[in-house]
Amino acid sequence: MESATTLNLGIVAHVDAGKTSLTERLLYEADVIDAMGSVDDGSTQTDTLALERQRGITIKSAVVSFPLEGTTVNLIDTPGHPDFIAEVERSLSVLDGAVLVVSAVEGVQAQTRVLMRTLRRLGIPVLIFVNKIDRLGARPDEVLRRIGERLHPAVIGMARVTGAGTRQTRAVPLAEDDPGFRARLAEVLAEHDDGLLAAYVEDRLGDGPADRARLRRALAEQSRQGLVHPVFFGSAVTGAGVDQLRAALPRLLPAARGDADGPLSASVFKVERGPAGERVAYVRVFSGALRTRQRLGGPGQDAGRVTAVRVFSRGGQERRDAVTAGEIGRVWGLPEVRTGDTLGKPRPGFPGAGGHFAPPTLETVVEPADPAQRHEMHAALRQLAEQDPLINLRQDDVRQEVYLSLYGEVQKEVIQQTLEREYGVAVTFRATTVICVERPAGTGEAVEWEDDDANPFLATVGLRVEPGPPGSGVRFRLGVELGSMPYAFFRATEETVRETLREGLHGWKVIDCVVTMTASGYSARQSHAHAVFDKAMSSVAGDFRYLTPLVLMDALRRAGTRVHEPVHRFRIEAPEESLGGLLPVLGRARAVVLGRGKQGAAGAVLEGDVPAAEVHGLRQALPSLTGGEGVMESVFDRYEPVAGGPGGVPARRRTDHNPLDRVAYLRVARRLVGR
Numbered sequence: 001m002e003s004a005t006t007l008n009l010g011i012v013a014h015v016d017a018g019k020t021s022l023t024e025r026l027l028y029e030a031d032v033i034d035a036m037g038s039v040d041d042g043s044t045q046t047d048t049l050a051l052e053r054q055r056g057i058t059i060k061s062a063v064v065s066f067p068l069e070g071t072t073v074n075l076i077d078t079p080g081h082p083d084f085i086a087e088v089e090r091s092l093s094v095l096d097g098a099v100l101v102v103s104a105v106e107g108v109q110a111q112t113r114v115l116m117r118t119l120r121r122l123g124i125p126v127l128i129f130v131n132k133i134d135r136l137g138a139r140p141d142e143v144l145r146r147i148g149e150r151l152h153p154a155v156i157g158m159a160r161v162t163g164a165g166t167r168q169t170r171a172v173p174l175a176e177d178d179p180g181f182r183a184r185l186a187e188v189l190a191e192h193d194d195g196l197l198a199a200y201v202e203d204r205l206g207d208g209p210a211d212r213a214r215l216r217r218a219l220a221e222q223s224r225q226g227l228v229h230p231v232f233f234g235s236a237v238t239g240a241g242v243d244q245l246r247a248a249l250p251r252l253l254p255a256a257r258g259d260a261d262g263p264l265s266a267s268v269f270k271v272e273r274g275p276a277g278e279r280v281a282y283v284r285v286f287s288g289a290l291r292t293r294q295r296l297g298g299p300g301q302d303a304g305r306v307t308a309v310r311v312f313s314r315g316g317q318e319r320r321d322a323v324t325a326g327e328i329g330r331v332w333g334l335p336e337v338r339t340g341d342t343l344g345k346p347r348p349g350f351p352g353a354g355g356h357f358a359p360p361t362l363e364t365v366v367e368p369a370d371p372a373q374r375h376e377m378h379a380a381l382r383q384l385a386e387q388d389p390l391i392n393l394r395q396d397d398v399r400q401e402v403y404l405s406l407y408g409e410v411q412k413e414v415i416q417q418t419l420e421r422e423y424g425v426a427v428t429f430r431a432t433t434v435i436c437v438e439r440p441a442g443t444g445e446a447v448e449w450e451d452d453d454a455n456p457f458l459a460t461v462g463l464r465v466e467p468g469p470p471g472s473g474v475r476f477r478l479g480v481e482l483g484s485m486p487y488a489f490f491r492a493t494e495e496t497v498r499e500t501l502r503e504g505l506h507g508w509k510v511i512d513c514v515v516t517m518t519a520s521g522y523s524a525r526q527s528h529a530h531a532v533f534d535k536a537m538s539s540v541a542g543d544f545r546y547l548t549p550l551v552l553m554d555a556l557r558r559a560g561t562r563v564h565e566p567v568h569r570f571r572i573e574a575p576e577e578s579l580g581g582l583l584p585v586l587g588r589a590r591a592v593v594l595g596r597g598k599q600g601a602a603g604a605v606l607e608g609d610v611p612a613a614e615v616h617g618l619r620q621a622l623p624s625l626t627g628g629e630g631v632m633e634s635v636f637d638r639y640e641p642v643a644g645g646p647g648g649v650p651a652r653r654r655t656d657h658n659p660l661d662r663v664a665y666l667r668v669a670r671r672l673v674g675r
């Protein structure tokens with residue numbers, strides 16, 4: 001018998017906080033597995049890849065289901081290492097709620113703050129679980145205070161920990177009959193409840209059954225809305241406190257909603273290859289249903305026909321005729337599906353599956369160890385890009401080079417091992433470099449008229465480029481009448497604008513700009529007497545695709561661009577006596593220290609900004625500078641203009657046909673368009 005409700009739950013955390021161990025404990029307590037697996041032994045339910053078992057970290061998101069008090073919980077275990085933040089990115093679009101795991105030993109870390117900010121920005125309700133209260137050095141009370149300071153002030157500790165740092169530790173639940181807990185609960189909840197606020201201020205909240213029930217209802221309502229964040233304590237290894245978290249999941253997080261009879265709206269958050277090489281899509285359905293034999297696609301599109309559906313159930317999967325609103329399933333039969341695709345109508349009111357976290361800021365060139373395997377390497381990388389679009393393959397056909405975007409060195413190692421293990425292709429990487437971006441410095445316009453002798457294309461294109469607000473990406477607007485030429489030509493122009501801006505004046509991607517089409521024109525379809533279409537006399541989409549880069553880069557050259565480099569916010573904990581050697585190194589790395597504090601009796605904390613290009617070197621130098629006791633956390637914060645140093649403004653080699661060189665570009669473009 002199917003459960004009445006579904007909860008799609010994400011488990012997220014900084015690496016090593018214990019997410020996967022908590023997942024194992026939840027499955028064990030639900031009788032889905034007979035014994036708990038171990039991350040160290042590589043025997044967990046969700047870390048199924050050989051590399052995950054070998055490294056003891058989660059690399060790919062995994063889904064597993066278990067029943068809980070009449071609710072089917074689809075639990076998504078996500079990676080914790082910052083190099084695999086893209087996997088977390090894709091999972092966010094399918095969640096109804098999340099459990100953020102924090103270590104009682106390490107406390108609130110850089111990735112923890114990034115995750116919490118993102119979850120709150122998306123309006124995803126969050127429960128917090130402070131794990132490892134049994135470990136030596138556990139500081140549950142201090143960690144609760146840090147959570148309120150660094151994550152969000154509206155947090156409520158739901159238990160009192162006894163025996164912290166020992167195997168006998170316990171998480172004793174707090175209840176409304178506890179005066180201190182009741183006061184804290186009323187204080188936090190009153191922020192969003194005028195009735196409670198008045199009762200709290202007027203001291204009318206007692207400890208009677210009605211007042212307790214009122215507080216419980218308000219806690220459940222505000223937690224489901226993401227206004228407050230209850231904090232639970234426990235140990236995934238011993239099981240202490242996990243029963244309290246289990247009981248809270250259906251009570252404090254919202255069940256999945258959706259109209260099973262409405263139009264189809266679904267999101268693809270993961271793609272993998274089946275045993276026969278077929279694509280298998282992991283899909284969350286928000287509205288309607290995705291049924292076997294259903295054909296997907298719009299006018300002129302054919303995304304494929306669904307051939308099979310499996311829905312997650314009790315630790316496994318079961319074959320169904322459909323995956324319906326609120327459910328997560330695996331879908332076969334969509335040969336062109338990619339991670340991040342929307343099936344049917346976009347989800348109303350949700351910003352989409354991308355852009356929640358910073359893009360990769362590192363890049364490397366990958367080469368086959370055996371040049372004869374270049375084709376196999378390309379095919380394998382294309383398959384990896386299906387699963388992770390953010391690796392952003394760039395191919396330089398002239399130099400026969402392939403570029404990959406990365407979050408870090410661990411991700412590079414994993415890609416290298418994946419190519420060798422799963423595809424039989426050994427590869428090497430060049431040194432990792434930082435990815436900069438370009439922003440327009442001003443406004444520039446350019447136009448190429450169809451009847452101009454210097455224009456070999458049957459098209460008129462005029463474009464204006466101007467700066468856009470930070471974070472706005474690339475926006476394309478029409479400054480001409482939509483009916484002035486066929487829509488296909490406008491579409492070709494816009495698509496080419498976006499493609500061309502992947503490499504600006506200095507070779508970096510151009511962001512935060514507005515491009516307006518200011519002039520348009522074409523030659524209507526013409527035929528000879530025998531009614532054969534002659535593209536030498538009539539405009540085709542290729543005319544606009546090959547003319548647009550020339551016009552756009554001319555306009556961009558007149559506007560000018562500034563190169564911006566990624567900047568990280570860092571936090572370093574180190575012995576006080578090591579600062580004399582550490583601070584000069586930070587200065588040479590162009591770091592700016594914005595704050596300095598104490599960490600314990602003999603420790604210091606430095607916080608500030610540092611260019612991403614210097615982060616790896618700082619990490620390598622830190623152990624020797626601090627006697628092996630220094631700890632550094634860093635996370636992308638923003639882009640800042642690069643000051644032109646002795647080497648000038650950093651540039652990246654182009655991989656397109658270089659519309660900045662008109663003569664060379666036209667030599668290639670005219671041949672490709674056939675004129």
